[in-house]
Amino acid sequence: MKVTQIQVEFEKRVNDGDYGSDRVQLRLSADVDEGEDADELVSALLHQVRQRVTLDLRNSVTLAVRRRMNPKPRLCDECKQILSDDDDYEHEACGQVRRERERVAAEERQARYAAEAEERRARYAAEQAAHAQSDDDDDVPDGHSDDDDEPM
Numbered sequence: 782m783k784v785t786q787i788q789v790e791f792e793k794r795v796n797d798g799d800y801g802s803d804r805v806q807l808r809l810s811a812d813v814d815e816g817e818d819a820d821e822l823v824s825a826l827l828h829q830v831r832q833r834v835t836l837d838l839r840n841s842v843t844l845a846v847r848r849r850m851n852p853k854p855r856l857c858d859e860c861k862q863i864l865s866d867d868d869d870y871e872h873e874a875c876g877q878v879r880r881e882r883e884r885v886a887a888e889e890r891q892a893r894y895a896a897e898a899e900e901r902r903a904r905y906a907a908e909q910a911a912h913a914q915s916d917d918d919d920d921v922p923d924g925h926s927d928d929d930d931e932p933m
């Protein structure tokens with residue numbers, strides 16, 4: 782069978798977010814000349830019709846349609862490079878880097894808390910020791926036991 786004519790049609794409808802939509806429909810037809818590859822011509826026409834319809838919707842007068850047709854590229858939370866469709870919010874490798882950084886930060890936080898707790902214990906022990914030594918002269922406030930003094 783010899784193909785002598787080709788017709789392609791492409792239609793796209795984009796919701797305008799306000800109970801309506803922009804709809805563009807385009808049909809192209811072409812004659813297949815002698816010696817021309819019909820299959821190649823189909824591909825070329827489909828490409829052309831899709832490009833043309835998309836271009837029109839990208840420049841819609843409706844803001845919501847323009848936004849939908851010109852989406853911002855999705856960027857990795859970690860490295861700010863473009864994500865593939867398989868990634869949700871970060872690259873697989875970037876996720877490993879982030880988890881490792883968070884693990885190290887958590888460890889540093891734990892170590893700091895432990896050091897602070899140790900410091901408080903040591904200060905308390907030193908105060909207790911100082912207090913034990915000054916048991917003989919209780920009526921001299923030592924600066925830390927002001928609350929124990931009789932109200933004036």
Ligand SMILES: [Zn+2]
Binds near residue numbers: 858859861862871872
């Ligand atoms: Zn990344």
